[in-house]
Amino acid sequence: METSTTPRTESADVIDADGFTPVRIKQVIRETSDAVSLVLDIPAPSVDRFRYAAGQFITIRATVDEVEHRRCYSMSSSPAVDPDLRITVKRDRDGLVSNWINDSVSVGDELHVAPPEGRFVLTTTEHNVVTFAGGSGITPVFSLVHSALATTRKVRLFYANRNLDSVIFREALATLAEGNNGRFAVHHHLDEIDGMVSTEHIARFIADSARDNTDYYICGPAPFMDTVERVLLDTGIPKQQIHLERFSVAAIPPTDATEPVVTEEVTIELGRSTATAPYRAGNTLLQTARLAGLKAPSSCETGSCGTCMAQVVEGRARMLNNDALDDDEVAEGWVVTCQALPTSRTVRVVYE
């Protein structure tokens, strides 16, 4: 496990070849029996690179049982009100890193962290905000709520959990609701009492809220997010006002079975280097670049952060998951290479 306690030199901004910085854990806060918050002690020379917007996430590289893993965790802190950067990690049943963090990390341990990224952020300074969180999806939403309340906006939260014991930030949310002159309201939905979240629950929640000048933010388990998004769209809320943060990769879309194509080689341009490599079936473009000896940029490796984006300038590729690029970028041939599989005989990819 990566828990070294060697003294840190703070005279320089330390970044390794993959863009990760060693960061000490300043505080560990047990939120619920299955969720823990870590307050990170960002070294002074790295502070500028670790500035973030509410709703963004960092990538952690953890070595558990001598194997390296990367996972993304959203900040539950808000730059508007919190001096330190904090993440909150909920156990994933049988999950490796989330359980390791919940069970094994302590104050003074060192994690390797890549700087904040993500587009699940407040896009205006004046729109009211309606948020939907399920389980661990509260983390970026809690950050957004704080930042929105630091202005004059009104904020509402629909927060779904299995039962009362699993509600992260229950007291803090109650305090926010009491202390903001009616600008914040939270609706707790508990599956054990109310049943699973349905379209009716969501429709009822948004029934009396004004829709103009309002942005909607959704984060939680995939079926929860799909239900909320469907109701919002069916109600006529424009897609641009709906913001989604997915913690897990969506189901792999099927290939077009009528046109099976075997990719033979991939050419990759990165800076001044160009490499052409035979394609190994099943590899992503990022894996292909690495096998070709190129040090391609990457961070979350779940299609969320966009660090590994590159443009397919010849041939085609399909993405297994894309939570980073917008429709215009995809139309121009941009892909997140960690999630992109080539689908033409040859492919040429150019990193920025």
Ligand SMILES: Cc1cc2nc3c(=O)[nH]c(=O)nc-3n(C[C@H](O)[C@H](O)[C@H](O)COP(=O)(O)OP(=O)(O)OC[C@H]3O[C@@H](n4cnc5c(N)ncnc54)[C@H](O)[C@@H]3O)c2cc1C
């Ligand atoms: C942008 C972003 C932000 C995120 N923010 C947060 C956050 O703020 N808080 C938070 O708690 N999480 C967050 N996550 C999720 C987090 O990154 C991890 O995915 C989560 O902690 C689970 O990681 P793990 O290593 O514990 O689980 P993993 O070991 O990756 O396992 C995940 C699930 O897959 C199952 N699984 C694993 N291997 C197999 C297999 N071979 N066959 C079948 N099933 C398998 C496991 O049983 C488990 O249920 C975020 C994710 C993203 C992309």
